[in-house]
Amino acid sequence: MRFDLIQSLSLAGEAGIPNDDRAGARDTLGWVIDGATDLGPPGLVGSRGGAAWLADEASAALAHAADAPAGEMLAALAMRMAERFAEARAREPVGRWELPIAALLLARLAGDALECAWLGDCAGLLRRTTGEVVRLGRLPVERDRETELAKSLASHGLGTIKGRDDAVIETLRGTRERPGLVVLGVEGATDGAEYQRAACAPGDELLLMTDGFAALVDSYDAYDAAALMAAVARDGLAPLALQLRAIETGDAACTRFVRFKTSDDATALWLRIGG
Template sequence: MASAQGVGVANEDSVYASPTAVVVLDGLSAPKDLPMGCIHGTPWFVQQLGTRLINLISSDTVPLQEALRTAISEVNALHRDSCALDQEAVPASTVVMIRKRVDDLDYLVLSDNVLLLDLGERGVQAIVDKRVEEVAGVEMRAALRGPTGTPDHATRVSALVTVQRQLRNRPGGYWVAATDPAAADEAITGTIALTQIRQAALLTDGASRLVDTFGVLSWGQLLDLLSSEGPAALIARTREAELGDPVGERWPRFKQSDDATAAYVLLDGTTATAARKSARRT
């Protein structure tokens, strides 16, 4: 596992692991144009949600959606009396998590974190919830126009966030973990037999950029990098690419660098990279 702060004032990502489970969260930055309904802030919310999730899903009898519903409710209870949780601006987070049971791997993805599963001869499957990219198209295209880091660009990104926030956790919009436990019902979930999976990766969108934003790696190559050099090397290579295009001229994006977190999981005793390359040859 590795995590690194981007251009913000704090790293709002977080990663948690137990012997049978991994949880990766990407906190959503607090809006600057509205009073925050929570006095604690996004990093606190992410930490509280993540610690509850990893404890809840360590039991293989709890469905992942139920664990997420419970965790959101428990965090609500922690600060309902001190914070205005009915306000529009409250802390929120994306979620991706996996849990190993006896013969199966369960997964849950909510919003734009990425789960990669190496299925051997069947290739690499990327599971990601892209509904946030399907709303506010006009504002999103404007926000992606550079140069990154200018006051004009910041204004356009703020306009996008304003529209997105109005569509958050609503039918026809997109869903994140915030104060509504029902968001758990909107997550992408599934179960795959462990015999079908060689390795997995859980990534926040700041750690998936080399593929889905920059296009310099495939998902398979990203897994190879994780397998051979580790998550910290993936983040370092991402930072190198970002520094080579500081104003988003080559790769338009909302900010020069984002908080980046990656967790790599090897699910059997073989060398996963060699196994997948052997499968390609056959």
């Protein structure tokens, strides 16, 4: 079996700020990467932000990685990012919070099954030809935690992170310092990585999403998993992206759906399994 690319879409959260998401697909591998928003100015890896740098490097590495079981591929990717960071680093980080990190979900075809591995909160949906929809990746526990944190800081103003230097940024930096973060980083570790194996067959369809796009299901309750896959099959990704942004611009103050940014980078990759 192989992956056939049907559509891909990636939107920056703000048109004036670079998109830190990446996605890609090759014959038997698909992936989405969500670079975590930088909490300080560029400089650690040169003039480019660390989130975009890490997402770019990881996506390029996966595009050329040797085929291997998903867990081995993830471990090799983590080591490669540590090596590339050692080469690219321009100075010592101000704190651990400045180290680039990202969420990642990769899906690999292996015989008659789909192997998934992930770090962080990217999400996937597998729609079988029977109509059954299987959730891939972590349930939105981390997004729930982020929502609660945003609520606790709402008095400082929500809707944007970049360019700020206040209690919101200091708190977010503190969360990056805590031990046990489950992310793709530059320290060579895959601690907390999770894995999943699901039966699949030609004709099944796969939707891989960063959390900015998965918000349609996980945060805004615009769809459940089955309804989202039905909408993708019926209309494609572009109308869903418009709906996503309409929900967010209609709540620009982030009061109905409490969140740090009015709109996050949002990426989706729609693949079909071919025989």
